Amino acid sequence: MNFGLTFRAAKGCWTVNLSQQCSHGSTGLFVPPSPPVDPEKVKELQRFITLSKRLLVMTGAGISTESGIPDYRSEKVGLYARTDRRPIQHGDFVRSAPIRQRYWARNFVGWPQFSSHQPNPAHWALSNWERLGKLYWLVTQNVDALHTKAGSQRLTELHGSMHRVLCLDCGEQTPRGALQERFEVLNPTWSAEAHGLAPDGDVFLTEEQVRSFQVAPCARCGGPLKPDVVFFGDTVNSDKVDFVHRRVKEADSLLVVGSSLQVYSGYRFILTAREKKLPIAILNIGPTRLMFLSQKLGLSLYPAAKDP
Ligand SMILES: [Zn+2]
Secondary structure, X not given: OOEEEEEEXXXXXXXXXXXXXXXXXXXXXXXXOOOOOOHHHXXXXXXXXXXXXXXXXXXXXXXXXXXXOOOOOOOOOOHHXXXXXXXXXXXXXXXXXXXHHHHHHHHHHHHHHHOOOOOOHHXXXXXXXXXXXXXXXXXXXXXXXXXXXXXXXXEEEOOEEEEEEEEOXXXXXXXXXXXXXXHHHHOOOOOOOOOOOOOOOOOOOOHHHHHOOOOOOOOOOOOOEEEEEOOEOOOOOHHHHHHHHHHHHHOOEEEEEOOOOOOHHHHHHHHHHHHOOOOEEXXXXXXXXXXXXXXXXXXXXXXXXXXX
């Protein structure tokens, strides 16, 4: 996706390159191929955003591919298409110390690269929309903290953040960066090469490498640590879900950016928006759960009171 987007905000007319073509280095590797964007659709999107006074934006992995983080489901470049690896299941993590050991060893190796990713123009655009009073609330399914790095504050991280760690016993939250230092102290001679980063910072290691990795427990109670994210098979905290439902009900339109909407935890808010007959726009490369028409590239506009 590569186009300028102009809309009228309360504080004046404003243009942004919503996204840039990335053909350089590793950042372009995970951006799915797409035909050029139809200028008419860009105009429609401009109109959609200009008309909105309380815009709620929901983002998924697709917004971070140009920052060098792969998504899950894109053809050819997504994690599922490139590898047979699948994200860790919540139940397995909680149940099994060896699985936690493998998870943390891989996460330890992947962390320096994963935590160094920077926001791309789409993250900056949304942060600017907030500053201009255009964005009412931002909900992200991503755990990469790139919206926070771009300065977004009216933000709900639906699935948590890899930049925080949670104790499964006492519930204490600590910064992920501090845990990295503890891992380094516990594993002074341990080293492994990172192979193939996943959307959640996971990498591939051999069993031998994993077995010798020392896992740090909670510094307060000795309990097992988990990234403060919602793994597959877990559910989003109901207070958080209620909070986002309220924000959706208060909004006057909804824009989805970079999500196929396959995961119900995000899709349910689309259902609420449709119930409320909010206009919905979807900006995505590839098909989405809401896309009943055969568009391959996605700017899909669903006006109020019109079922797709
Ligand atoms: Zn604890």
